[in-house]
Amino acid sequence: MSNRAESFPLHRRDVAKTILDASDETLFVTGLGSTNWDFTAAGDCARIFPLWGAMGGAITMGLGIALAQPQKRVIVATGDGEALMGIGSLATVAVQAPQNLTICVFDNEHYGETGMQETHTASVTDLSLTAQGMGIKDAATITDDAELSAGLDAIINGNGPIFRVIKVRAEPLDFILPSKDGVHLKNRFRANLLGDNAV
Numbered sequence: 790m791s792n793r794a795e796s797f798p799l800h801r802r803d804v805a806k807t808i809l810d811a812s813d814e815t816l817f818v819t820g821l822g823s824t825n826w827d828f829t830a831a832g833d834c835a836r837i838f839p840l841w842g843a844m845g846g847a848i849t850m851g852l853g854i855a856l857a858q859p860q861k862r863v864i865v866a867t868g869d870g871e872a873l874m875g876i877g878s879l880a881t882v883a884v885q886a887p888q889n890l891t892i893c894v895f896d897n898e899h900y901g902e903t904g905m906q907e908t909h910t911a912s913v914t915d916l917s918l919t920a921q922g923m924g925i926k927d928a929a930t931i932t933d934d935a936e937l938s939a940g941l942d943a944i945i946n947g948n949g950p951i952f953r954v955i956k957v958r959a960e961p962l963d964f965i966l967p968s969k970d971g972v973h974l975k976n977r978f979r980a981n982l983l984g985d986n987a988v
Contacts, residue, residue: 794898794911794959798933801895801957805866806831807937808893811945812862816854816982820847820867823901823962828866830965835981838974839967845875848892852882855890855949858982862889862945869896869910869954876919882950883924891944891951892920897959905959920952928952 805827809817817837819825825839838854840847851865872894882890898911910916920928931937931953943951968974 797897797956797958799931799937799955799957800960801827801897802830802962804895804937804955804957807941808864808866808944809837811941815862815864815945816858816978818847818851818854818863818865818867820844820865820871821902822871823868823897824866824871824895825967826962826965827895829967833967835977837967838978841969841971844871845878847871848875848878848882851890851892852878852885852887855887856885859887859889861982862891863887864944865890865892867892867894868901869894869898869908869916870900872916873908873910873914879920879923879925879952883920886950888949890949891947891953893944894952894954895957896954897957899959915954917952917954925950925952928954930954930956932956 801823809828809831817828819828819837819839821840821842821844828837840850847865847867851863855863894916896910898908899905900908917928917930931940944953
């Protein structure tokens, strides 16, 4: 692992809990890998749809939900590797421009599931500038607690689409996995939308 990413001040699971706890109405799509584990650790609940498989699909999944549920805030929380895989989806987000969508990329500059190889963000790639180039005007990078605190309201309540790269420490953490039962995950997420707590 690069020494730079090992020294980032923000910890993934602290950031996940901060964002999850900031609103009890927000819907979440968590991308393949670390963000699934982090949001499960922060408080697994029916407002979270963890994406198993389909690497690169979290942003488009969140976009679809945001367009279908314009009265709900939708946050996509995904990693840098997953975001890079589906980078073209940012152009579609910019064109569709849902005001209720925020994309948070937890960027530890590594592929966490395949051996901690460095991603391109450890070198020259800047995902925030990429999002701006795709047409998402409100795109920025968060690197420490002060910036996270200052930017939290925009993440939760801002006029989207909003794109935030959150630089988080590359660190080994225990797996805390959500259910792998896709039908269960779909049904509980849908029930939450409909206000039905039976599932």
